Amino acid sequence: xxxxxxxxxxxxxxxxxxxxxxxxxxxxxxxxxxxxxxxxxxxxxxxxxxxxxxxxxxxxxxxxxxxxxxxxxxxxxxxxxxxxxxxxxxxxxxxxxxxxxxxxxxxxxxxxxxxxxxxxxxxxxxxxxxxxxxxxxxxxxxxxxxxxxxxxxxxxxxxxxxxxxxxxxxxxxxxxxxxxxxxxxxxxxxxxxxxxxxxxxxxxxxxxxxxxxxxxxxxxxxxxxxxxxxxxxxxxxxxxxxxxxxxxxxxxxxxxxxxxxxxxxxxxxxxxxxxxxxxxxxxxxxxxxxxxxxxxxxxxxxxxxxxxxxxxxxxxxxxxxxxxxxxxxxxxxxxxxxxxxxxxxxxxxxxxxxxxxxxxxxxxxxxxxxxxxxxxxxxxxxxxxxxxxxxxxxxxxxxxxxxxxxxxxxxxxxxxxxxxxxxxxxxxxxxxxxxxxxxxxxxxxxxxxxxxxxxxxxxxxxxxxxxxxxxxxxxxxxxxxxxxxxxxxxxxxxxxxxxxxxxxxxxxxxxxxxxxxxxxxxxxxxxxxxxxxxxxxxxxxxxxxxxxxxxxxxxxxxxxxxxxxxxxxxxxxxxxxxxxxxxxxxxxxxxxxxxxxxxxxxxxxxxxxxxxxxxxxxxxxxxxxxxxxxxxx
Numbered sequence: 001x002x003x004x005x006x007x008x009x010x011x012x013x014x015x016x017x018x019x020x021x022x023x024x025x026x027x028x029x030x031x032x033x034x035x036x037x038x039x040x041x042x043x044x045x046x047x048x049x050x051x052x053x054x055x056x057x058x059x060x061x062x063x064x065x066x067x068x069x070x071x072x073x074x075x076x077x078x079x080x081x082x083x084x085x086x087x088x089x090x091x092x093x094x095x096x097x098x099x100x101x102x103x104x105x106x107x108x109x110x111x112x113x114x115x116x117x118x119x120x121x122x123x124x125x126x127x128x129x130x131x132x133x134x135x136x137x138x139x140x141x142x143x144x145x146x147x148x149x150x151x152x153x154x155x156x157x158x159x160x161x162x163x164x165x166x167x168x169x170x171x172x173x174x175x176x177x178x179x180x181x182x183x184x185x186x187x188x189x190x191x192x193x194x195x196x197x198x199x200x201x202x203x204x205x206x207x208x209x210x211x212x213x214x215x216x217x218x219x220x221x222x223x224x225x226x227x228x229x230x231x232x233x234x235x236x237x238x239x240x241x242x243x244x245x246x247x248x249x250x251x252x253x254x255x256x257x258x259x260x261x262x263x264x265x266x267x268x269x270x271x272x273x274x275x276x277x278x279x280x281x282x283x284x285x286x287x288x289x290x291x292x293x294x295x296x297x298x299x300x301x302x303x304x305x306x307x308x309x310x311x312x313x314x315x316x317x318x319x320x321x322x323x324x325x326x327x328x329x330x331x332x333x334x335x336x337x338x339x340x341x342x343x344x345x346x347x348x349x350x351x352x353x354x355x356x357x358x359x360x361x362x363x364x365x366x367x368x369x370x371x372x373x374x375x376x377x378x379x380x381x382x383x384x385x386x387x388x389x390x391x392x393x394x395x396x397x398x399x400x401x402x403x404x405x406x407x408x409x410x411x412x413x414x415x416x417x418x419x420x421x422x423x424x425x426x427x428x429x430x431x432x433x434x435x436x437x438x439x440x441x442x443x444x445x446x447x448x449x450x451x452x453x454x455x456x457x458x459x460x461x462x463x464x465x466x467x468x469x470x471x472x473x474x475x476x477x478x479x480x481x482x483x484x485x486x487x488x489x490x491x492x493x494x495x496x497x498x499x500x501x502x503x504x505x506x507x508x509x510x511x512x513x514x515x516x517x518x519x520x521x522x523x524x525x526x527x528x529x530x531x532x533x534x535x536x537x538x539x540x541x542x543x544x545x546x547x548x549x550x551x552x553x554x555x556x557x558x559x560x561x562x563x564x565x566x567x568x569x570x571x572x573x574x575x576x577x578x579x580x581x582x583x584x585x586x587x588x589x590x591x592x593x594x595x596x597x598x599x600x601x602x603x604x605x606x607x608x609x610x611x612x613x614x615x616x617x618x619x620x621x622x623x624x625x626x627x628x629x630x631x632x633x
Contacts, residue, residue, distance in 0.1 A: 004030060006329075011043075029331060038078060045060075055071065089102075090165055096172060100145070100148060106139045142159075157203070168198070169222045179203075193216045193245075207227065227284075228272070228283065229243050237458075242293065243262050272296050285330070294337075301425055322344070326342060337352065344378070379431075412440070413512075414431065461540045463555070464501070492505055502518075514569070514627060514631035515566050517568060517584070522557045522586055528544060531578055531579060564590075566596070569624065571620055572602055574604050
């Protein structure tokens with residue numbers, strides 16, 4: 001709060017326990033000194049200063065459940081602040097520092113013993129599973145208020161909707177949050193910012209767009225509520241705009257908010273989209289005086305820092321260039337900017353600058369020792385053109401450090417997931433590892449990628465493997481035309497949608513010497529039900545597979561699997577509910593029966609995010625590179 005220090009969450013790998021972890025550190029903004037605050041083997045997250053700055057609350061999983069702990073800024077060990085029967089997902093302080101509002105699933109009811117099995121799952125919801133969570137029962141996520149003096153916890157909401165991301169108004173009278181209030185929330189991706197009196201009562205909807213809303217943030221004086229929202233329904237990749245709505249004045253009964261207005265609709269950029277290897281922290285963030293809103297915007301594979309005037313919507317670019325602004329916030333006194341930066345040859349570090357972005361000074365050097373021991377390749381940007389329709393796409397060539405200029409090299413075409421995601425100008429351990437083994441990596445953002453505008457992103461919906469396939473081949477042809485590709489040693493790989501495109505590519509061409517497909521879906525119709533994304537399939541293809549079967553079948557890789565001759569490695573997490581393992585098994589068996597060389601690597605305990613055992617990720621990368629090595633001439 002004094003503007004001299006910030007709290008960082010720094011992630012690392014615990015090789016002894018084979019897990020990912022994260023601790024909290026205090027960073028001095030003047031001298032750059034870094035003081036470790038937590039040392040528990042579990043990961044801490046969501047650090048929140050108390051209103052007076054004397055305590056730091058955070059989430060930690062220390063007994064199997066994520067609970068709220070608190071540290072005194074005078075020193076000492078962290079102590080439990082709130083105890084609840086379920087994991088706490090998020091929380092916010094009240095201005096008086098004596099209460100906290102938090103989001104958590106309703107506790108499981110105590111089951112009466114009837115002599116029967118107690119491990120049977122009874123499913124009644126339409127959306128009945130979620131990657132990283134598992135199968136869903138009838139319990140919803142509700143908001144609760146904890147009295148920190150008495151320890152009493154009372155529900156603020158109690159209905160058949162999920163409520164999350166609580167934020168408390170400056171006077172403590174109201175709590176804003178995000179919820180899907182449609183009659184059947186399981187069948188769509190709509191969500192809105194809502195508000196409720198902190199004493200309880202009817203809630204009201206603040207936002208009104210048909211897309212997804214997120215991150216309500218009250219202005220310091222309580223007069224405005226800012227938030228993010230998409231204006232397109234059921235489209236995960238839709239641009240997120242920054243909205244503000246005038247908050248009600250006076251009283252404890254919640255009247256209507258003012259009409260929301262978008263501050264960034266004319267900017268043509270989307271708020272806070274992280275890329276592979278980059279953060280993209282939740283925005284917006286108010287300046288302490290309430291005169292500015294800060295956010296990072298995705299702009300052609302870069303993340304740039306902006307300040308937005310909440311009155312007129314003027315957007316001032318503060319931090320641009322070929323780099324990723326991974327987080328951006330004003331200091332507690334509002335006199336400086338604190339932000340994270342990475343680029344294609346440097347991992348993330350923390351910087352401080354003047355409010356206009358000038359005079360940036362690096363404060364941390366988190367990975368300098370490691371980077372000093374390795375050789376890092378420098379990607380070269382290029383633009384390719386799809387000769388069928390003239391669309392242009394941006395890509396990069398990463399050659400092995402020290403490779404002779406202009407010589408053809410064994411080449412890997414890497415395809416990102418999503419498809420509504422993107423490769424950014426950020427450091428890639430995987431690409432650098434392949435380059436270190438002598439491979440040239442070509443990676444690109446075909447149509448469907450985000451940060452290039454909504455029409456570019458939407459162009460792939462329901463059309464996987466059509467124009468996006470042409471974009472990928474055009475990018476590879478552009479590099480090959482320069483004499484840089486060893487055509488006898490050409491490989492392709494991707495994860496999620498990238499795996500889907502890898503599966504599609506091997507049914508279209510025998511150009512590639514070998515392929516590695518990660519966490520792909522190969523039979524789109526068969527995925528509806530086993531995966532957790534039926535809303536997206538139905539929205540993109542214009543109906544469920546029993547109504548429009550040809551829409552699914554005509555572009556599914558599995559439909560054309562008999563065409564495959566390329567040796568292919570399939571990799572999949574056994575707990576993946578986004579792209580279930582059955583699809584890799586399906587492709588693997590088909591290739592075995594067709595007499596095509598293939599292998600299937602399965603990772604126990606890994607969901608689609610692949611964040612279980614820390615050793616699994618490098619092993620996945622090693623398997624891919626070894627597979628290519630085995631087929632390299």
